[in-house]
Amino acid sequence: MPDYVLGVPRYANSAPLYHFLEEGNGIVFRYGVPTELNRWLLEGSVDLSLVSSYFYLANAERLRPLPDFSIADLGPVYSVNLFHTRPWQALRRIALTTESATSVRLLQYLLESDSLSPEYTREQGGLELLERYDGVLLIGDRAITTYAGLLQHIPESVHQVPRQFTGPQGSPLWVSDLSMRWYERTRLPFVFAVWATRRSEPPPPEVVRRLRAARSLGLGNLAAVAGTEAQRLGVPERLMQHYLWNFRYHLEAPDRLGLETFARAVGLAYPGDYWDV
Incomplete structure (x- = not known):
């Protein structure tokens, strides 16, 4: 056999x-x-x-x-994240992970539900892509390690997990957890x-x-x-x-x-x- x-x-x-x-x-x-x-x-x-x-x-x-x-997952998943330097409602250009169709389709659905239609490009890479895009979708290990690298310390409570950081040159950097956005929409x-x-x-x-x-x-x-x-x-x-x-x-x-x-x-x-x- x-x-x-x-x-x-x-x-x-x-x-x-x-x-x-x-x-x-x-x-x-x-x-x-x-x-x-x-x-x-x-x-x-x-x-x-x-x-x-x-x-x-x-x-x-x-x-x-x-x-x-x-x-x-019910609520935040922490490893399917859109990292973005413009607010959600202002997103215009997004780099998409090449690793998963599900996360890409979920992101597109969430943005479409908010009447948003940004331009999407499939790209391999990490936060360096934010030099050319408003947001970058990362999943899995790359997403969790990228997120961990932004934390100054490990929060004691899940209610203290930050979703906004200081990006390059002091600009804001948001982290939108797609599973959490799905939960907020559908419960x-x-x-x-x-x-x-x-x-x-x-x-x-x-x-x-x-x-x-x-x-x-x-x-x-x-x-x-x-x-x-x-x-x-x-x-x-x-x-x-x-x-x-x-x-x-x-x-x-x-x-x-x-x-x-x-x-x-x-x-x-x-x-x-x-x-x-």
Whole structure:
């Protein structure tokens, strides 16, 4: 039997799902950013993958998700951020991450809902792009490390987390958390990713069992996962712990409703069917 290939984004927020899942015994990992994982799943070079929610919805006739896995958030997510030097209502030119279609579509939806239509350009880079753009959308590890680099100290309370900083030459720098803006608009979680396979290839029950066991260990030992990820990214461990405990990993009823609401918001169908495993 060939190895069963899992597509995994090497992002801190997905680490609790696979930190305690060992390769071997028929399972191997293939790491990539969401746009790569999406493509590999359709091509067939990975068998089961964490895929971005927008990609899943746009390809629902070819994909089917596991029933109880997600990377979702209710409120601020801290790693899907628009960093901008002009107020939200004044944005005109935005550089977009090349790593994820979901975050890009979410940003576009939020701006369209406020009757804004800035010019978008796909660019790789960080805050240096603000020399040419009003805003830059960053996600995942790049977003959380960029945000951590702006903090003068780690706040003691989640209610003290700053959203405005002093940028270059003393100019203001805003950080708009897209998940928080989604929550303020809908009062629902936002689902960023799901585990999915091709519709013609149901997941082996033993693989799903191992994924569930790994998730239980990851969430039960979140401090250990946070310590590993904080060291990997060079950010304070306390910040990483706060970051990870914000996520929702079980695709519960509120998350499914959030996913359905996002589908309607961007003009896509919500199939609502999942593997029975």
